[in-house]
Amino acid sequence: MGGVERSIWIVHYDASSCNGCDIEVLACLTPVYDAERFGCIVTGDPKQADLLLVTGGVNNRNVEVLKSIYGQMPEPRAVVAIGACAYSGGVFSECYNVCGGVATAIPVDVYVPGCAAKPESILDGVLRAAAILKERRVALRSAPRNAKKGSTEEGARR
Amino acid sequence: MSEHETHEVENISTNLLLQTVDSLLLDGWRLIQVLALSTTEGYEVNYSFGGGYAMKTLRLHVGPKQSVPSITSYYAAAAYYENEMRDLFGVRIERIHPDWHNDIMGEKTPRAFSRVRVQGTSVERPVPLDAPPVPLASSPAADAQEGAIK
Amino acid sequence: MSGSPNAGPGLTVIPFGPQHPVLPEPLHFDLTLQDEKVVDAIPQIGYIHRGLEMLVEKRDFTDYVHVAERICGICSFMHGMGYCEAIETIMDLTVPDRGRWLRTFWCELERVHSHLMWLGLAADAFGFENLFHATWRAREIVLDVAEETAGGRVIYGSCIVGGTSTNPENETLDRCVKELSKVRAETIRLAEVFIGEPTVRHRLEKVGVLGRGKAYALGAVGPMLRASGVDYDMRRKGYEAYPELTFATMVETSGDCMARAKVRIREIDESLRLLGEIVARMPGGPVAVPVKGAPEGEGWVRVEQPRGEALYFVRANGKRNPERFRVRTPTFANIPAMVEVMVGSQLADVPTIILTIDPCISCTER
Structure with missing residues (x-):
């Protein structure tokens, strides 16, 4: 099965985003940008997802939700933070209820720039994350069975 | 713009609030919004009502420890505004129904507006980002008071 | 809890x-x-x-437009415009004619994009994925027009205090109208599916009925109110170029999910017609006036967003940073009515009911 690319199952979570990036994420899935041509499919269930797309910064209430979604995802997994808010809080970084970017709660692999991020760059971010996922899958497979947990770079960072 | 022509602001005292709201309800006005501001003396609470395209605002000035009667028995939709106002500003509101007990925004959301302005300016007492949530001074007392009324 | x-x-x-x-x-x-x-x-x-209402204390009043636009990415232009209008009322600024008409153009464009987006999401909510994709394909044309005229797909960034920051050429606008006529043809085709298809009707008709009296008393706004038979549209009150335009207000009487869908579908068509009229009558001249000094006083502005009436309040004390900004968004006003409708419904209908008020949570929570 070495030559076969796996399809990526995506779960999307909106942490205090303004909706601008969210609707662009949705636009990626519709016919004009069509992320499904890369084998991506959006699922509502984090337990079946490989890739977590997060839009918006983290606030005091949703930080636990975000951590729990991330925690439910099986290894190997990757996180794409979309937009300026997901990087640093963006335009809202000085608001009293915004703690900062997604990296304050969970490890991030790919940042997508823009406010709002454009669908082209979101697709690019997803594909970069797909490459990271592939590396992790290989690493997981070659790691000794009993040391599997925490063996990936991402696991070490947590 | 016709905005000013159709909008009147009326300053009233707290004890006349329910009476005035009752008469507005009978005249067919509906609630547009409730808005709180922090001022030098405490809070200013604005209730806006709409009838057709006209708007009327009742303005209350309340001290930081003074409580405001809830208008939810007249306008059910006011519960959302009053709960939010109590959560964010710490305005004491008596007998909100339904009362979500400081939970509509979640426990961890800072009560950032809950402060008294110093000399009407806005930047003298900023809330730092890493500060712990401002404890809502009025909530246990208000709840206890409510329990006593029941 | x-x-x-x-x-x-x-x-x-x-x-x-x-x-x-x-x-x-x-x-x-x-x-x-x-x-x-x-x-x-x-x-x-x-x-x-996020607490963006408080951010107004840390930002210059001309810069806060960027934050106001990001109250919500769907009706971003109108949020920016509502804030600008509030400042303009305080400072007694008169936006030049072309600025007013351009703002109206973008308002209507946003209404089309928002309603088409809703149509797709609603279709997705009851499992009609084809319709979702077809609607969003039509919507991309609207976004292309927005990008060409304003500079952004979802966050336009074209509204500033005193007017607009971009001034598209008349030829560009004419070309955009041609593009938008494709959307109109597509919408008519989609509407047939949405209104006529038995599977869709099964999910929407007689579901989540909101009576006229309840809708009015609970403070519902926008399509939610109009679908229950109340003829109420803030645009009639007249702001920007609306006093000079004639347009129909879409009213349905049955108050169910289908009525709310019909109101929005008919509004798409009316807005597209209006866009053509706006471009045909677009005046020339400057688009913005210079802003001097700082605002002092308070301004109340109400505008009709895709989701209904929104209220903006700004109080300023003569400094560069206003004292308080408040926005009462349409979804906040619709939540009491939505809860009222949900009580007594079937669990399977809850997603459909939530979707038909077209909730914008980002607006609601600010």
Whole structure:
């Protein structure tokens, strides 16, 4: 099965985003940008997802939700933070209820720039994350069975 | 713009609030919004009502420890505004129904507006980002008071 | 949680959200159920609360437009415009004619994009994925027009205090109208499916009925109110170029989910017609006036957004940073009515009901 690319199952979570990036994420899935041509499919269930797309910064209430979604995802997994808010809080970084970017709660692999991020760059971010996922899958497979947990770079960072 | 022509602001005292709201309800006005501001003396609470395209605002000035009667028995939709106002500003509101007990925004959301302005300016007492949530001074007392009324 | 509903005998409390497949945004409900029937619904917000109303104290009043636009990415232009209008009322600024007409153009463009987006999401909510994709394909044309005229697909960034920051050429606008006529043809085709298809009608008709009196008394706004038979549209009050335009207000009387869908579908068509008229009558001249000094006083502005009436309040004290900014968004006003409709409905209909008020949680929580 070495030559076969796996399809990526995506779960999307909106942490205090303004909706601008969210609707662009949705636009990626519709016919004009069509992320499904890369084998991506959006699922509502984090337990079946490989890739977590997060839009918006983290606030005091949703930080636990975000951590729990991330925690439910099986290894190997990757996180794409979309937009300026997901990087640093963006335009809202000085608001009293915004703690900062997604990296304050969970490890991030790919940042997508823009406010709002454009669908082209979101697709690019997803594909970069797909490459990271592939590396992790290989690493997981070659790691000794009993040391599997925490063996990936991402696991070490947590 | 016709905005000013159709909008009147009326300053009233707290004890006349329910009476005035009752008469507005009978005249067919509906609630547009409730808005709180922090001022030098405490809070200013604005209730806006709409009838057709006209708007009327009742303005209350309340001290930081003074409580405001809830208008939810007249306008059910006011519960959302009053709960939010109590959560964010710490305005004491008596007998909100339904009362979500400081939970509509979640426990961890800072009560950032809950402060008294110093000399009407806005930047003298900023809330730092890493500060712990401002404890809502009025909530246990208000709840206890409510329990006593029941 | 102290505010949890009392689950009595035979009652079950199920949490709905915050991360739910139907909703692109986190909204949480505690639904109390008796078998499959909803007997109580308690909304929980705060998942996207940022506290941007307070940010006005740290920003210059001309810069805050960028924050106001990001109250919500769907009706971003109108949020920016509402804030600008409030400042303009305080400072007695008169926006030049072309600026006013351009703003009206973008307002209507946003209404088309928002309603088409809603149509797709609603179709997705009851599992009609084809319709979702077809609607969003048509919507891309609208976004291309926005990008060409304003500079952004979802966040336009074209509204500033005193007018607009971009001034598209008349030829560009004419070309855009040609593009938009394709959307109109596509919408008519989609509307046939949406209104005529038996599977869609089964999911929408007689579901979530909101009576006229209840809708008015609970403060519902926008398509939610108009679908229950109340003829109420803030655009009639006249702001920007609306006093010089004639347009129809779409009213339905049945008050169910289908009525809300019909109101929005008919509004798309009317807005597209209006866009053609606006471009044909677009005046020339400057688009903005220079802003001098700082605002002092208070301004109240109400505008009609795709989701209904929004209210903006700004109080300024003569400094560069205003003292207080408040926005009452249409979804906030619609939540009491939505909860009223949900109580008594079937659990399976809850996603459809939530979707037909077209919730914008980002607006609601600010």
